[in-house]
Structures are given as structure tokens and as C-alpha cells.
Amino acid sequence: MPASMKTVRRSLPVTAAALTSLTLLAPAAFAAPSPTASPSASPTATPPASMSSVGGTRLGRPGTQVDLAGGAPVLPKDLTARSWIVADAETGDVLASHNAHWRLAPASTLKMLFADTLLPKWPTTTQHKVAVSDLAGVGAGSSLVGIKEEETYTVHDLWLGVFLRSGNDAVHVLSAMNGGVDRTVAEMNEHAAELQALDTTVVSPDGYDAPHQVSSAYDLTLFARSGLQKKDFREYASTVRAKFPGKTAKDKKGKTSRESFEIQNTNRLLAGDSDIGVYPGIAGVKNGNTTNAGATFTGVAERDGRVLLVTVMNPAKKEHNEVYKETARLFDWGFQAAGKVKPVGELVPPRSAVAASAEPDDSGQAGGAGGKAVMGTKPVAGAPAADGSTGVGIAAGIAAGVLVLLTGGAFLVNRRWPLPELVRRRPRP
Numbered sequence: 001m002p003a004s005m006k007t008v009r010r011s012l013p014v015t016a017a018a019l020t021s022l023t024l025l026a027p028a029a030f031a032a033p034s035p036t037a038s039p040s041a042s043p044t045a046t047p048p049a050s051m052s053s054v055g056g057t058r059l060g061r062p063g064t065q066v067d068l069a070g071g072a073p074v075l076p077k078d079l080t081a082r083s084w085i086v087a088d089a090e091t092g093d094v095l096a097s098h099n100a101h102w103r104l105a106p107a108s109t110l111k112m113l114f115a116d117t118l119l120p121k122w123p124t125t126t127q128h129k130v131a132v133s134d135l136a137g138v139g140a141g142s143s144l145v146g147i148k149e150e151e152t153y154t155v156h157d158l159w160l161g162v163f164l165r166s167g168n169d170a171v172h173v174l175s176a177m178n179g180g181v182d183r184t185v186a187e188m189n190e191h192a193a194e195l196q197a198l199d200t201t202v203v204s205p206d207g208y209d210a211p212h213q214v215s216s217a218y219d220l221t222l223f224a225r226s227g228l229q230k231k232d233f234r235e236y237a238s239t240v241r242a243k244f245p246g247k248t249a250k251d252k253k254g255k256t257s258r259e260s261f262e263i264q265n266t267n268r269l270l271a272g273d274s275d276i277g278v279y280p281g282i283a284g285v286k287n288g289n290t291t292n293a294g295a296t297f298t299g300v301a302e303r304d305g306r307v308l309l310v311t312v313m314n315p316a317k318k319e320h321n322e323v324y325k326e327t328a329r330l331f332d333w334g335f336q337a338a339g340k341v342k343p344v345g346e347l348v349p350p351r352s353a354v355a356a357s358a359e360p361d362d363s364g365q366a367g368g369a370g371g372k373a374v375m376g377t378k379p380v381a382g383a384p385a386a387d388g389s390t391g392v393g394i395a396a397g398i399a400a401g402v403l404v405l406l407t408g409g410a411f412l413v414n415r416r417w418p419l420p421e422l423v424r425r426r427p428r429p
Contacts, residue, residue, distance in 0.1 A: 046062070047062040047063075047082075047083075047099040047102040048062070048102070049062060051099075051100075051101035051102060051103075051199075052101040052198055052199055052216075052218075053101075054101070054196055054198055054199075054218065054348055055094065055100075055218060055345040055346050055347060055348050056094070056344065056345030056346060058097075058344045058345055059094065059097055059100045059101055059218060059344065059345040060100075060101055062099055062102075063098065063099065064096070064097070064098045065096065065097045065098070065100070065344040065345070066095070066096035066097075066341060066344060067341055067342035067343075067344060068337075068340070068341055069340050069341060069342060070340070071340050072337050072340035072341050073333055073336045073337055073340075075096060075333055076326075076329040076330065076332075076333055078317075078326075078329070079098070079315075079326055079329070079330070080315045080316040080317040080322070080326065081098070081312045081313055081314060081315045081316070081323070081326055082099060082102060082104060082294075082313055082314040082315075082316070083098060083099040083100065083102045083104060083216065083217040083311075083312075083313040083314070084097065084098045084099075084100075084217055084310070084311060084312045084313065084326070084330060085097040085098075085100045085217040085218060085221050085309075085310070085311050086308060086309075086310050086330050086331075086333070086334040087221055087225075087308065087309045087310075087347055088306070088307070088308060088309075088338070089225055089228070089300060089307040089308060089309045090306075090307055091346075092225075092346045092347035092348070092349075093343035093346055093347075094343055094344050094345040094346055094347065095308075095334055095337060095338065095341050095343060095344070096333075096334075096337075096341065096344065097217070097218070097344060097345065098217075099217070100216065100217050100218040100345070101199055101216050101217075101218050102216055102217070102313075103199045103214040103215070103216055104214060104215070104216065104293065104313050104314060105209060105213060105214060105215075105290065105292035105293035106200075106207055106213070106214065106215035106220060106288065106293060106296060106313075107207050107209075107288025107289055107290040107292075107293035107294075107295075107296045108143065108166045108206065108207040108286065108287065108288030108289070108290075108296075109207065109215070109220050109223075109286050109287065109288040109296045109297065109298055109311075110202065110205075110206070110207035110213075110215060110220075110223075110288070111162055111163075111166065111171065111206065111207055111286055111288075112220065112223040112224050112227050112285060112286045112298065113188050113191065113192060113197075113200070113202070113215075113223045114162070114171060114174075114184070114188060114205050114206070114207075115159070115162060115163070115227055115233055115236070116191065116223055116226050116227040116230070116233065117184075117187050117188050117191045118174055118178055118184070118187075119159070119227075119230055119232055119233060120230075121177075121178060122155045122177070123155065124154065124155050124156035124159070124232070125154055125155070125156070126154065126155045127152050127153070127154055127155075128152065128153060128154075128155070128158075128173065128177055129150065129151070129152045130147055130148065130149050130150065130151055130152070130153065130173055131149070131150075131176070132149050132150075133176065134149075134172060134173045134176040135147070135149065135169055135172055135173070136172070137172060137181060138168050138169055138172050138206075139168065139204070139206075139208040139209075142168035142169070142206070142208060143165060143166045143167060143168055143266075144165070144167050144168060144169045145160075145161030145162075145164075145165040145167030145169060145170050145244060145263060146161075146165075146167075146169070146244065146246070146261070147161065147167065147169040147170060147173060148246075148247050151245070151247060151248060153173070153245060155174075155177075157244060157245055158170045158173055158174050159174075159232070159236050160236065160239065160242050160244060160263065161244065161263070162174070162236075163236035163237055163239065163265070163286070164236075164239060164241070164242060164263045164264065164265045164266070165244075165263050165266060166266055166286075166287070166288065168206040168208060171205055171206040172205075172206070175205050181204075181205060184205045185202050185203065185204070185205055188202040188205060189201070189202050192219065192223075193351070194350050194351050194352065195219075195222050195223065195226055195350050195351075196222065196348045196349075196350065196351060197215070197218075197219035197222045197223065198219075199214065199215055199216035199218065199219045200214065200215040200216070200219045201213060201214050201215075207288055207290070207293075208290065209290045209291055209292040209293065216313075217311040217312070217313050218311075218347075220296070220298045220311045220313075221298060221309050221311045221347060222347060222348075223298075224284075224285045224286070224298045224300060224309055224311070225309060225347055226350070227285070228284070228285070228300060234283070234284065237283070237284025237285045237286065237300075238270065238283040238284045239265060240264065240265050240270060240271050241262055241263065241264045241265065241271075242262070242263055243260045243261070243262060243263075244260060244261055244262070244263045245258055245259075245260055246258065246259035246260055246261050247259055266287055267282075267284070267285075267286070267287050267297075267299070268287070268321050268324045269282045269297075269299055269301075269324050269327065269328060270282050270283075270284065273321055273324075275320055275321055276321045276324050276325060276328070279299070279301060279324075279327075279328050279331065280301075280303065281301040281302045281303045282299060282300075282301045283300055283301065283302065284299065284300050285298045285299055285300050285309075286298055287323070287324075289323075293313070293314060294313075294314035294315065294323075295312075295314065295315060295322065295323035296311075296312070296313045296314065296323065297311070297312050297323045297324060297327050298310070298311040298312075299311075299327050299331070301331050303335045304335070306335065306338055308331060308334045308335065308338075309347075310327050310330045310331055310334065312326050312327045312330065
């Protein structure tokens with residue numbers, strides 16, 4: 001097992017066309033989840049005494065983990081979530097956590113892993129006519145975007161349905177295109193293992209409650225961080241509203257036309273609600289809510305050049321939008337505390353990065369390129385905007401993090417995702 005390596009950063013000049021700063025991460029020591037923390041659809045009321053130590057031993061301890069230095073703000077006093085985590089999206093530093101590796105039902109936040117696994121599969125212009133069998137197995141009471149049998153949709157339409165409306169019907173159609181639910185679940189589990197998300201067991205690709213389907217705040221944050229490497233993932237996750245195809249109808253003259261209707265993102269920190277405003281700097285990612293999971297949410301936000309990821313799982317307080325309110329308080333704390341707290345752990349890179357950093361190059365040094373781990377990503381499909389959509393999809397000319405391939409490595413993190421531009425340009429509800 002490779003020893004811990006220091007975080008290496010490189011920055012490239014910011015131009016009008018692109019923001020190209022990169023953070024190069026190397027792995028920390030990691031371990032498999034404790035056998036005592038076996039997956040369960042009905043977890044105990046208290047976290048296990050010993051959990052996974054992926055990302056650092058402190059993250060495997062129950063309770064709140066934080067190291068406050070001089071001048072650091074105290075954590076919010078009114079947090080009721082079973083589990084939460086605050087991390088720097090660029091460096092991977094975990095600023096604070098609470099039961100980070102507790103294996104809980106994830107609800108639709110699991111769709112982040114679904115998207116990160118399947119987004120590279122098809123160009124967004126690919127069309128698919130929905131068969132009756134495509135929608136088989138959609139759970140009763142599922143969130144739906146309103147897909148109709150025998151109608152044709154583009155892959156772009158389907159991903160809008162997944163990200164904005166958390167449509168389980170869209171997930172099942174994409175799974176059918178991928179060879180079926182069983183194959184999709186297997187690929188998701190394989191990808192979770194590659195990301196070192198070892199708390200996660202996928203049973204249903206849409207996050208619908210299922211026996212033994214679990215994840216953790218730590219793993220959900222890994223999924224968000226991995227997905228946000230992809231431009232199309234960022235675009236879908238930060239889209240506030242879009243037009244979605246409805247049913248095909250004929251007029252009295254026999255002429256056919258396709259109706260459309262507006263869908264809005266159910267992420268309340270992105271779209272706002274009656275009792276909560278749009279969070280400054282928010283740019284995604286995904287929310288969920290089921291009977292077993294309660295409310296879950298992972299969000300990404302930028303302030304003063306710093307990008308944070310926050311995941312909150314199952315607040316005990318059942319007030320309206322409580323998961324978003326606790327997330328907002330943790331974001332506020334994280335931005336105030338950045339640079340004033342000692343990290344209690346880190347978000348680890350994928351296994352392929354660990355392997356790459358351990359391989360000798362021609363000089364005989366581990367990791368190649370001086371032993372530094374960089375990223376090689378699979379090609380991803382583009383995500384052009386649909387007519388009428390708002391969010392990242394309509395801003396094709398926005399500066400983007402440029403993928404720079406450096407020799408001898410396998411993991412790259414965009415240091416400058418185009419979040420500030422997205423926030424400034426996106427129309428608000």
C-alpha cells in the first residue's frame with residue numbers, strides 16, 4: 001500500500017477562454033470498511049463504534065470530528081443530521097465531519113453515482129423510443145419527470161429528467177439503454193469501488209429504498225467530486241429549469257406536434273423556495289428523500305475562489321427544507337473556517353490513481369512524472385443546451401476548467417471549475 005503523499009498543485013494562467021488551474025492529489029492511507037458495519041436497510045439509531053478509515057482514521061470514529069485553530073468559528077449548534085461532511089472540493093481536505101462513514105440509505109443522491117457511471121455512454125443527441133419494458137420496475141411513489149411510453153427522447157432530455165426532477169422513470173430508461181437494471185447496478189458498484197467509495201452497495205440505480213442499499217456522507221461526496229470533473233455533469237447539476245418534451249398530439253387536420261412543459265430543479269438551494277433562498281455561489285449537486293433515507297443532499301458552492309462540498313444525511317429535525325437549511329449553515333461555517341482548521345481527513349483519489357502513483361517510470365521512480373498523480377478521464381459526451389433551458393447549459397462560451405494531460409499519471413482535479421461565472425450569468429427564479 002503506498003504511503004501518504006503530499007498534495008501537489010500546479011496553476012496555469014487564467015485566460016478569457018478558460019480557467020485552467022489544477023490540483024494534483026496523491027492518495028492517503030485507506031482501509032476497507034469494518035465488518036461490523038454491514039449494509040442494512042434499517043440502520044441502528046446510533047453509528048457503529050468502528051467504521052471505515054478511508055480518508056483517515058478520524059473519519060471512522062463516531063461523532064463530530066473537527067480541529068479548531070485560533071480564530072476559527074465554532075460549528076453550528078443546531079445540526080441534527082445523522083451524518084454530514086464539509087470538504088474542500090479542490091484539495092480534498094475534510095474540514096469537519098459527523099459520522100462520515102455511517103452506512104445509511106442514500107435516496108436519490110445515489111443518482112450522482114448513476115450519472116458519473118453512465119454519462120460517457122452516449123452523445124447527448126442520441127434518440128431513444130421508450131418501450132413499455134423500459135419503465136418496468138419503477139417503484140411505487142417514485143419521483144417522475146413524466147416520460148411517456150412509445151415517445152422518443154434524446155439522451156439530453158433524459159439527463160435533464162434525472163438531474164432536475166430526480167426522475168426514476170428517466171433512470172430506468174437510461175438503464176434499459178445500457179443493457180438493463182442489473183447491468184447498470186453492477187457497473188455502478190464497480191465504479192464505486194474504483195472511487196474507493198467502499199461504504200456503498202447499490203441495489204437500485206435510482207436510489208429507491210431497497211434492502212441492503214446503503215452509502216455514506218463520505219461516499220456521496222466522492223461521487224459528487226468525481227462527477228464534477230465532467231463538464232456535462234456540471235451543466236446538468238446547475239441547471240435551474242428547462243423545457244421537457246411531452247406527448248405527441250394530432251390536430252384536426254392530422255398534423256402532429258410535440259408538446260413540452262417546464263421542469264424545475266428540486267434542489268432548493270439552487271432554485272429557492274418559500275422558506276429558503278438561493279444559496280450564494282451554489283452550483284449543484286443532488287438531493288433525495290425516501291422513507292428509509294429521510295432527506296439527503298450533497299451540494300457544491302464557491303466563494304472567494306474556494307469551492308466546498310457539503311453532504312447532509314437525514315436530519316432528525318423534520319421542518320420543511322431542513323436538509324437544505326443545515327447544509328447552508330455548514331457551507332457558511334466552511335467558508336468562514338477555511339484556513340483556520342486542521343483537516344481531519346481527506347477525499348481520496350480513485351484506485352487507478354493509487355496504482356499509477358506506485359508504478360515506476362523510466363527513471364525507476366514511483367509514480368512517473370516525479371511520482372505525482374494526475375488524472376486520465378474517460379471521454380464524456382457533450383451537453384448542449386436545450387431550447388428554453390437555463391443554467392450552465394445556455395452558457396456555452398463560459399470559461400471552463402481545461403483538462404491537461406500530464407505524463408505518467410491517472411488523476412486530475414480541476415482547480416477552477418467555472419462556478420463563479422455560472423453563478424453570475426444564471427437567471428434566478
